[in-house]
Amino acid sequence: FQEFPGGWSGSSLRGGTMDLLLLLLLHGLLLLPLAALLLYRCSSTFQYLCKMAFFNCWIVAMATLLSPFAAFRGRSVENMKLLRASLLPLKRFYGIRMRVRGSERLQLPGPFVIVCNHQASLDLIGMVEVIPDRCVPIAKRELLYLGTVGWACWLSGIIFIERHRRDAAIGVISRTAGTMRRENVSRLCVWVFPEGTRNPGRSMLPFKRGAFHLAVQAQVPIVPIVISPYCDFFSSKEKRFTSGTCTIQVLPRVETRGLSPKDVPKLTESVWQAMAKALAEMSMSDHGDQDTEQLQLGEDRGSPQGQGDTAESSK
Ligand SMILES: CCCCCCCC/C=C\CCCCCCCC(=O)SCCNC(=O)CCNC(=O)[C@H](O)C(C)(C)COP(=O)(O)OP(=O)(O)OC[C@H]1O[C@@H](n2cnc3c(N)ncnc32)[C@H](O)[C@@H]1OP(=O)(O)O
Numbered sequence: 001f002q003e004f005p006g007g008w009s010g011s012s013l014r015g016g017t018m019d020l021l022l023l024l025l026l027h028g029l030l031l032l033p034l035a036a037l038l039l040y041r042c043s044s045t046f047q048y049l050c051k052m053a054f055f056n057c058w059i060v061a062m063a064t065l066l067s068p069f070a071a072f073r074g075r076s077v078e079n080m081k082l083l084r085a086s087l088l089p090l091k092r093f094y095g096i097r098m099r100v101r102g103s104e105r106l107q108l109p110g111p112f113v114i115v116c117n118h119q120a121s122l123d124l125i126g127m128v129e130v131i132p133d134r135c136v137p138i139a140k141r142e143l144l145y146l147g148t149v150g151w152a153c154w155l156s157g158i159i160f161i162e163r164h165r166r167d168a169a170i171g172v173i174s175r176t177a178g179t180m181r182r183e184n185v186s187r188l189c190v191w192v193f194p195e196g197t198r199n200p201g202r203s204m205l206p207f208k209r210g211a212f213h214l215a216v217q218a219q220v221p222i223v224p225i226v227i228s229p230y231c232d233f234f235s236s237k238e239k240r241f242t243s244g245t246c247t248i249q250v251l252p253r254v255e256t257r258g259l260s261p262k263d264v265p266k267l268t269e270s271v272w273q274a275m276a277k278a279l280a281e282m283s284m285s286d287h288g289d290q291d292t293e294q295l296q297l298g299e300d301r302g303s304p305q306g307q308g309d310t311a312e313s314s315k
């Protein structure tokens with residue numbers, strides 16, 4: 001202060017203006033986080049946007065940090081352990097409680113195909129909660145182009161398909177069936193979202209047939225998994241994301257031994273029915289009678305076959 005005796009009076013008006021600007025900037029810097037905090041508290045849309053941004057940033061950060069370690073091992077299903085561990089903390093950040101029912105049904109010695117409903121990218125949180133060891137998801141090829149995320153997915157052995165090139169996709173599925181069947185490869189399980197795309201809400205789209213052809217070709221069981229609707233705490237349409245509880249139900253496995261490609265439509269239908277029923281029951285038990293939407297479930301989908309046809313069995 002002594003070196004600067006005439007700071008305000010002597011020097012010039014410019015110094016004063018500079019100080020004032022600096023002061024304002026400092027206030028601004030302090031106020032900005034405060035304003036953001038206030039906005040976060042008051043606006044559920046802003047909260048949703050922040051939470052989604054964090055979700056994506058977390059995935060990019062984890063992929064970027066962990067890919068070099070995964071790369072040491074090369075492309076391997078074992079890297080799925082790393083992927084799983086890196087996504088497991090997400091539920092805690094968001095205060096999502098996971099309830100898993102029937103997890104013992106996933107303790108099978110041999111390979112199998114998991115089919116699961118697909119509501120949103122949030123499904124990753126449920127997926128890592130139950131995905132067994134040596135199990136890889138089938139994903140759309142577009143994920144490969146997400147920079148380090150694509151690299152991490154590739155290194156983890158995720159199987160990519162081009163959804164619009166059916167023949168190529170069928171080729172990939174046939175090769176996967178070969179790998180699952182091969183006896184010199186230790187058990188490999190595959191996780192498929194048979195709806196083929198995200199479908200928010202309490203219903204399920206009709207299933208694509210790939211997962212069922214895969215199970216029949218490899219002659220391995222299908223284990224259906226149903227994740228309860230997120231409507232309570234999450235909706236991308238309404239831009240709403242609060243904390244809540246999510247139930248994951250593992251259904252009895254469906255054997256495919258002895259089935260041939262001509263049985264695939266019936267198999268697909270019976271698994272869809274079983275999952276739709278579980279989803280409807282979950283909606284019911286979670287929401288009591290507040291909601292009638294679940295009654296419409298499957299309405300626009302003629303269901304020629306009932307449940308419990310030849311394909312279904314669960315010891
Ligand atoms: C290192 C650690 C770092 C950590 C960092 C963290 C990073 C984490 C980030 C990320 C994690 C990863 C997250 C993964 C999650 C991704 C989720 C998605 O991407 S979901 C989208 C892709 N999934 C699918 O699309 C389902 C599979 N699709 C199918 O199975 C379809 O069936 C497909 C594409 C094969 C064909 O689809 P069609 O649209 O043509 O429709 P159709 O009705 O199924 O088939 C038409 C005809 O083709 C026959 N067909 C189908 N598949 C067949 C087959 N395999 N063999 C013979 N015939 C087949 C069918 O029987 C049908 O013929 P008839 O009508 O019956 O005569």
Ligand SMILES: CCCCCCCC/C=C\CCCCCCCC(=O)OC[C@@H](O)COP(=O)(O)O
Nearest residue numbers: 056059060120121140146147148149196197198
């Ligand atoms: C250094 C490179 C940085 C690149 C930046 C890329 C930013 C990427 C940001 C976040 C990555 C999040 C990946 C989440 C993957 C979620 C999987 C998922 O749910 O995919 C949707 C797919 O099932 C169905 O797709 P559609 O509903 O048909 O559409």
